[in-house]
Amino acid sequence: MLKITDLTKRYGNGELVLKGLNFEIEGPGLTAIIGSSGAGKSTLLRCINRLVEPTSGRIVVDGVDVTTLRGRRLRHSRRAIGMIFQGFNLIDRLSVMENVLSGRLGYVSFAQALTRRYPQDDVDRAFSLLERVGLQDYVNKRADTLSGGQRQRVGVVRALMQEPKILLADEPTASLDPKTSQQIMSLTRELSDELSLPVLVNIHNVHQAKEFSDRVVGLRYGTIIFDGTAAELDDDALDRIYEGTAGRGEQGEEPVDDMAIDTRGVAPS
Template sequence: MLKITDLVKRYGSGGDPVLKNLDLTIEGESVVSIIGSSGAGKSTLLRCINRLVEPTSGSIVLNGTELTKLSGSNLRAARRKIGMVFQGFNLVERLTVMENVQSGRLGYISTWAAITRRYPKQDIRRAYELMERVGIAHYANTRADQLSGGERQRVGVVRALMQDPDILLADEPTASLDPKTSEQIMGLLRDLAGELKLPVLINIHNVTEAKEYTDRIVGMRYGRIIFDDLPEKLDQDAMDRIYSGSPHADRGEDPVAAQ
């Protein structure tokens, strides 16, 4: 379970916070989407969870571990359990699919094994299982720069799953893809969540895909959660509150410029 309590993120000492006393709980194998305009704080929220961005205050607890209090080796160990799928894929283009996938195990194997690419046999077997599941096993020895966008994102998904994560975060995983491929990736994330009993938290701009492929929608505006319910509850009034009007119509807050 992921439990976020009173989370605040402020850049600099004088500006408005990007995240404002935010509370959020994610349980089980649910697929949760986060929607909202640019500047709502969606990406910042995901990056606070895996500590790519340092929270200003508040609590982030994953399966009993308080992530905000960790540092050094303890933080590195905790990050192993937080898989991340990126909008821009974040692959090493000159490396093969297998080599990119195995980078998800860097937190578990020795530096020497990583440098020499002497991957443990069980990791290779697991990589082939996952690559077969997402339809890219035949590309195992193909360089990443020879793949299509959808194929690259599948590599990114497998790399994240190779961490054996307790939660999977996806930051605009379909933004660089065509509509058909976007639907395939969203369907894949939904199906994997069920198969692996894995909670998935997705930052997404496409509201139609959020409604179709996720179990729960969280709507953010100016650093606050103003909608948190089932997809069928996201009516026009909720959409207007998330995307329309002035910031003063919400909670008397000014908009923030960062996402």
């Protein structure tokens, strides 16, 4: 499904952020990527859909080497790779439905996108997915009127609208409070099972990584130093992943986590 070979990435003339990664995802299931800030988690994920250009190495998604694609073929390969973002990345001034349908932008024509005339199949799929995540009553609400948890569910639905073969989630819960964060993770887990979808999640919260994933990959300074089941991720392994780095990856390790907790009462619901 996904095969990464000798992947390296260097920003400008800086140090290598990814130092020759090799790893493979064969089938459905949730894989958590853990590691402290700066370990290269986001860069790794963004190399897969080429939001970041890899410096060297090969990334094969569903039998296609995406590292050399350009133009239309690159865009077509991106359709098969859904992505969920830490900051939700919704289009604030558009409605929930428009945001959800924007997941189809790789498929529809410019005229369809402009006039919002999406194929009926897309609209049907949008409604059923929105119903699945409990947002059927918010179809025509503007995205910026939703709460954080609702916004991220829109983000999840948008990614699934692409009919992806693999789903990437870059810290999907880091901007959410602990309870909502837990809900989003279990939703992601359920959808992964229901749709037999391989999911790759960057995550800071080690407890959630253990609770929701089948497999955990530990990244330290651009190198994979742990790759095993959630059960195998013991204190010793965690020490090796986080030793001498910012922290242990518990709640509140990153400033964003603190912020999410502080603003819980303020966020619109």
